[in-house]
Amino acid sequence: MQEIFNIFIKSIFIDNMVFAYFLGMCSYLAVSKTVKTSVGLGLAVVFVLGITVPVDYLLNELVLREGALVWLDKSFIDVDLSFLSFILFIAIIASMVQLVEMIVEKFSPALYASLGIFLPLIAVNCAILGGSLFMQERDYQSLAQATSFGLGSGVGWFLAIVGIAAIREKIRYSNVPPALRGLGITFIITGLMGIAFMSFLGIKL
Amino acid sequence: MSAEIKEKEPLFSAKNMRLIKTPINLTNPITVQVLGICSALAVTAKLMPAIVLSISVVVVMAASNVIISFLRDGIPPRIRIIVQLVVIASLVILVDQVLKAFVYDVSKQLSVFVGLIITNCIIMGRLEAFAMSNKPWPSFLDGIGNALGYGIILILIAFLRELFGSGTVLDVQVIPQAFYEFGYENNGLMILPPMALITVGVIIWVQRYYTRELIEKN
Numbered sequence: 001m002q003e004i005f006n007i008f009i010k011s012i013f014i015d016n017m018v019f020a021y022f023l024g025m026c027s028y029l030a031v032s033k034t035v036k037t038s039v040g041l042g043l044a045v046v047f048v049l050g051i052t053v054p055v056d057y058l059l060n061e062l063v064l065r066e067g068a069l070v071w072l073d074k075s076f077i078d079v080d081l082s083f084l085s086f087i088l089f090i091a092i093i094a095s096m097v098q099l100v101e102m103i104v105e106k107f108s109p110a111l112y113a114s115l116g117i118f119l120p121l122i123a124v125n126c127a128i129l130g131g132s133l134f135m136q137e138r139d140y141q142s143l144a145q146a147t148s149f150g151l152g153s154g155v156g157w158f159l160a161i162v163g164i165a166a167i168r169e170k171i172r173y174s175n176v177p178p179a180l181r182g183l184g185i186t187f188i189i190t191g192l193m194g195i196a197f198m199s200f201l202g203i204k205l
Numbered sequence: 206m207s208a209e210i211k212e213k214e215p216l217f218s219a220k221n222m223r224l225i226k227t228p229i230n231l232t233n234p235i236t237v238q239v240l241g242i243c244s245a246l247a248v249t250a251k252l253m254p255a256i257v258l259s260i261s262v263v264v265v266m267a268a269s270n271v272i273i274s275f276l277r278d279g280i281p282p283r284i285r286i287i288v289q290l291v292v293i294a295s296l297v298i299l300v301d302q303v304l305k306a307f308v309y310d311v312s313k314q315l316s317v318f319v320g321l322i323i324t325n326c327i328i329m330g331r332l333e334a335f336a337m338s339n340k341p342w343p344s345f346l347d348g349i350g351n352a353l354g355y356g357i358i359l360i361l362i363a364f365l366r367e368l369f370g371s372g373t374v375l376d377v378q379v380i381p382q383a384f385y386e387f388g389y390e391n392n393g394l395m396i397l398p399p400m401a402l403i404t405v406g407v408i409i410w411v412q413r414y415y416t417r418e419l420i421e422k423n
Contacts, residue, residue, distance in 0.1 A: 194399030
């Protein structure tokens with residue numbers, strides 16, 4: 001139980017998808033102009049990560065890793081299908097995002113309209129594939145651990161995008177040099193936020 | 206049926222050369238189109254992984270642009286994203302295996318970021334914007350141009366970060382020992398992730414200062 005909680009907290013603050021690993025930057029930069037769209041996209045990312053990471057964990061355990069196919073036939077113990085990870089993970093992510101898109105369109109058409117193209121773009125959001133690949137690399141021991149990692153990563157990304165959106169809304173009234181306006185200042189502020197998040201590295205879990 | 210003799214565009218015409226030149230400055234994927242940021246920041250702590258990743262991206266982009274361009278008339282619109290993803294993913298699997306075989310230690314450093322080439326927005330972006338509606342040779346050039354624009358920025362960031370962060374370039378000590386004895390210290394912050402973001406911000410600042418058209422009108 002303690003381990004699951006640790007993984008959750010670590011993936012939000014210490015291994016933050018945006019500030020430590022720079023995943024999901026494209027949509028992070030493009031959607032963070034207002035807080036409203038950021039909250040919508042952030043929640044969608046939490047949802048997608050929370051589902052795809054556990055599903056990919058099961059896929060990894062039962063099909064992909066070396067010796068995983070033993071349940072089919074004892075002789076498959078040497079079979080290592082991990083080279084298929086990329087394609088299978090992406091397939092699951094694409095289907096999940098299609099599902100999320102349909103749900104959002106049905107239950108909140110206003111959000112669907114305001115997110116526009118960025119909802120299907122979650123499928124190529126590096127944070128989602130990155131979440132599954134990190135899960136595979138770190139070799140979590142149970143489904144619960146993988147799920148807490150997925151949800152934690154999503155919440156970390158959510159925190160990052162809502163934070164930068166709030167700041168960007170405020171600096172519209174500041175005196176930013178012309179060449180730095182818009183994209184340049186956002187990068188620098190994100191860097192400063194990254195430095196701030198580094199303060200969490202001191203937490204001993 | 207009237208037969209028109211189409212004027213064949215020479216292979217290296219000015220129009221085609223522009224496909225390579227514009228993405229290097231005016232429509233640079235990282236600093237202007239804001240694509241492919243993720244990997245640009247994460248692998249640039251040292252110069253060698255940045256170079257290897259840039260070359261991988263050039264290969265994947267050029268090949269996928271050509272393949273999708275050849276297939277463009279046969280792909281049903283509803284499943285085109287899936288087809289694109291399958292093409293890119295297969296190419297990345299190939300590149301990943303080649304990297305693991307020939308430069309194993311660098312591929313370990315790159316870890317998940319080779320796989321993440323699949324979700325690199327530049328590749329999908331150019332497939333959608335260009336290869337789906339253009340012939341194979343221009344698509345090839347467009348792929349090379351954008352990947353070069355991406356690679357140049359990557360190498361620039363990695364060079365600055367490695368130089369100031371560890372005093373080395375390609376693991377060769379460049380800052381002379383005399384500097385260290387004088388009191389110069391390596392800037393440890395440069396190796397850490399946040400400085401990559403600030404370095405890109407500064408590169409954008411310099412680029413927009415000299416290329417006025419890129420300044421955002423608010």
